[in-house]
Amino acid sequence: MIKNNSELVGNWTLHFDEVSNNVYQVELMDKFGRKSGTTDHDLDRAIETCISYAFDIEKQLGNSLNKFIYDTFKYFLTDKRILVDNYSDKDFGSWIIENNRKRIILDGKDFLLSLQSQLEKDVWKDDFSINITDLTFKQINEVKDRFKNDK
Secondary structure, X not given: OOOOOEEEEOOEEEEEEEEEOOEEEEEEEOOOOOEEEEEEOOHHHHHHHHHHHHHHHHHHHOOOXXXXXXXXXXXXXXXXXXXXXXXXXXXOOEEEEEOOXXXXXXXXXXXXXXXXXXXXXXXXXXXXXXXXXXXXXHHHHHHHHHHHOOO
């Protein structure tokens, strides 16, 4: 359940209001007052649009994207059974999200985001890797969709 006025991704707080019957005005605002917003009849799509705008703002400002990307995947994968979920500030913002056959890893030291599939016990294969400085929000969505597809 999405809560109004809660921190959603990174330091961005979600605000939304139903301004008309099934029409939502959605806004994410960071602690410095920067905003990303949209209006849509689909609340989930509006939130995703705002997250993509916030991602672009963070990237343009040159901010570290590690925690923002982690929180974005956590938001997108709330409906999936996650077996491993670990973010570490002391390891350069590295993190891992894993289910029974796939995992998303961000190596904070090398700025490398990878999607991996398990071939057999303790044997993983890279399906996709990208330096996060080159990452787009479209690619985040593609990795999310591939992670959700357990086949």
